[in-house]
Amino acid sequence: MNKTYINGVGCISTQKTFDTVFLEEAIYDNNKTVLTIIPPVYKDYISPAASRRMAKGVKNGIVASALALRDAKVENVDAIITGTGLGCIEDSEKFLKNILDNNEEFLTPTSFIQSTHNTVGAQIALNLQCKGYNFTYVNGAVSFESALLDAKMQIEENDANSILVGGIDETGDYTISLFKLAGRVKDESNLPADILNSTSSGAIYGEGGAFFVLEKDKKETTYAEVLDVAIKNTLDISEIEDEIAAFLSTNNLQVSDIDALVLGFNGNADSDIYYKTISEKAFAATPQLYYKHLSGEYDTASAFALWMAAKIIKTQEIPEIVKANSIEKPAYKTILLYNQLNGKNHSFTLISK
Structure with a gap:
């Protein structure tokens, strides 16, 4: 049975996790209940014309996957497996708002088409011209682990030699307002937040995308083995x-x-x-x-x-x-x-x- 090695990583998050060595520029801001992404220079990875039409989650996914591929020194993979909880939630919100604003008439389908959960995996595949297995898992808080497990099984069974695996989610203003109503986001009266010794309910919310190149062979770029x-x-x-x-x-x-x-x-x-x-x-x-x-x-x-x-x-x-x-x-x-x-x-x- 083949082993599974992490040979490349790429991460776009609410910290500067690109163009750095490892969290040396990380900042712990305990006075916010919702953290926002620190964006890379998208035009270095995506043409400005294409970038304008993309949700931030899609852009972050493309950049994180490009960083992982570059890190692993590979140009293409046999499969792309993505995990996401809410998918492209901003475009979903946009489409629903258009329905209400236009009384369900004269709708352009763009936001609807781009709001599906598998948009990120599809866009990465289009960029790479990868025609292999492409799957998106939407399993709540184990969406990424489901993708990781699928990739590990495929490498073990010799179904693929190299797989791009990622987890990606974005925040949407309306969705966050609903989470606040439901008590899922920490109330601002409980700030500054001490995450390790918290006595209040609700979490500090955020967003981000991380991708990994998993391969059956160990290389000089290998980080670790997924046991x-x-x-x-x-x-x-x-x-x-x-x-x-x-x-x-x-x-x-x-x-x-x-x-x-x-x-x-x-x-x-x-x-x-x-x-x-x-x-x-x-x-x-x-x-x-x-x-x-x-x-x-x-x-x-x-x-x-x-x-x-x-x-x-x-x-x-x-x-x-x-x-x-x-x-x-x-x-x-x-x-x-x-x-x-x-x-x-x-x-x-x-x-x-």
Whole structure:
């Protein structure tokens, strides 16, 4: 069975994660409830004429995938697999607003055509002229993990040699206003936010896109090996430790073998209890990292986490800004990522040097 290697990464996020080494310009702004993307120079990657008609999520996806391909030193791939929670939500909002403003008459279909979830994967394929397998997963907070699992299985079974995998989501003003009404976004009265020790509900929201070139062969550009990915829809807080132990056991590992644990703390005290439970008990002696204070919460934020973990294994350095505790190890060979959203859609990803 083939191994799966991360040979190239590209990330566009609410931090400057392009044209930098690794988060040296990251800023933790705890006075915002919604973080916005730091845009690259789009015209370096997309013609201005095409760029004008694209939603920001599509543009960010194209740039992140181009960065990953360049990083892996490949020009094309056998397949493109994308994960997204809300797709091109801005264009969806635009189309629905046009319906209301024009009394359902004289509508141009452009926003509707560009609002579908698979627009990002399709645009990347058009740019690369890639006619291979192209699939988009829309599975809420495990959309990216579903794409990653699909890619890993295809490489293991020799169905593909190189696959571009990404997770991408954007914010829309109206959607965020609905999330605020539903209590999913942290209330501004609870700012400044202390994500690790939050006592209030609601998360800090964000947006972003991260892409990875996965290949069966190890190269000089290799970051890490993807050992395993697992998804569980519902888990009780009391079950989480046993679930992680079982996941590690299937990979012949135990808690002491994990050199760093990446947790998805987002400031929502109601669901961050899952992370608190394992960080204070099973993994109390393990270096712990967090990232949503930098990226914000969105359905595919775990793609940002994988980008961060891959960088840590390659550089063997952990930026101070992502440390959740002060424990350090001499080397970082095996990293476990755990994410969930509002107590549902739990995902575990294991990568190693």
